[in-house]
Amino acid sequence: MTDAPLNDQELSLLGEFDTPTICNALEIVCPERRALGFTVRHLHCAFPALAPMVGYARTARVRAAAPPAAGNQDQTARRLAYYRYIEDAPGPTVMVIEDIDTPPGFGSWWGEVHSNVHRALGALGVVTSGSMRDLDVIAEGFQLLSGSVSPSHGWVHLVDCGTEVNVHGMLTCSGDLVHADRHGAVIIPHGVARQVAAAARLCMRREKPILDACKSGDFSVDLIAKALAEAEDIH
Numbered sequence: 001m002t003d004a005p006l007n008d009q010e011l012s013l014l015g016e017f018d019t020p021t022i023c024n025a026l027e028i029v030c031p032e033r034r035a036l037g038f039t040v041r042h043l044h045c046a047f048p049a050l051a052p053m054v055g056y057a058r059t060a061r062v063r064a065a066a067p068p069a070a071g072n073q074d075q076t077a078r079r080l081a082y083y084r085y086i087e088d089a090p091g092p093t094v095m096v097i098e099d100i101d102t103p104p105g106f107g108s109w110w111g112e113v114h115s116n117v118h119r120a121l122g123a124l125g126v127v128t129s130g131s132m133r134d135l136d137v138i139a140e141g142f143q144l145l146s147g148s149v150s151p152s153h154g155w156v157h158l159v160d161c162g163t164e165v166n167v168h169g170m171l172t173c174s175g176d177l178v179h180a181d182r183h184g185a186v187i188i189p190h191g192v193a194r195q196v197a198a199a200a201r202l203c204m205r206r207e208k209p210i211l212d213a214c215k216s217g218d219f220s221v222d223l224i225a226k227a228l229a230e231a232e233d234i235h
Contacts, residue, residue, distance in 0.1 A: 064107025107154020
């Protein structure tokens with residue numbers, strides 16, 4: 001399998017499945033990742049009805065509990081370099097942002113202004129251990145998955161970008177392929193990305209006999225045993 005970026009059609013196919021189904025599919029195509037590569041704690045989802053995000057990670061670290069060591073001009077230059085880092089990436093992009101305060105979420109990097117800036121730069125949304133705010137005026141179509149909700153931005157500022165980050169247990173490098181929805185997020189390894197949609201469909205076919213048995217109105221252990229055997233024969 002090639003590690004080349006997926007085209008729009010291939011990304012769209014992955015977007016047809018929710019993130020739990022993608023996790024199920026990854027258990028088939030790369031079982032060694034069954035216990036890693038996904039968020040393991042709750043994330044607040046601002047817009048549960050939005051379609052899943054499927055895009056390439058742009059990473060950064062922020063903090064908000066204390067002022068930045070650099071002066072305002074240095075912070076402006078750092079932020080502009082961060083925006084260029086996003087702008088120069090092949091899209092679509094998903095922001096993956098680690099808040100390194102302890103605990104994270106003291107102040108929000110994400111609200112009306114930053115959601116609009118990132119949306120204009122081509123980002124689909126963000127997965128962050130930090131906080132979000134301004135929920136009534138977020139950029140249209142921009143998804144927010146955050147560790148908390150906070151009214152203030154405190155001293156929030158950029159620490160660095162493009163490095164490996166850890167968001168609720170999901171280690172992410174710049175350029176990783178991310179699938180995320182209201183359930184959380186998972187990294188799809190590049191080497192198996194083109195196998196995942198077919199594996200997801202296989203998972204759904206294997207689940208169907210079991211679900212049909214549950215909804216039959218004549219459920220029994222014998223019936224579920226038959227359904228489980230039927231599911232195992234689906235390839």
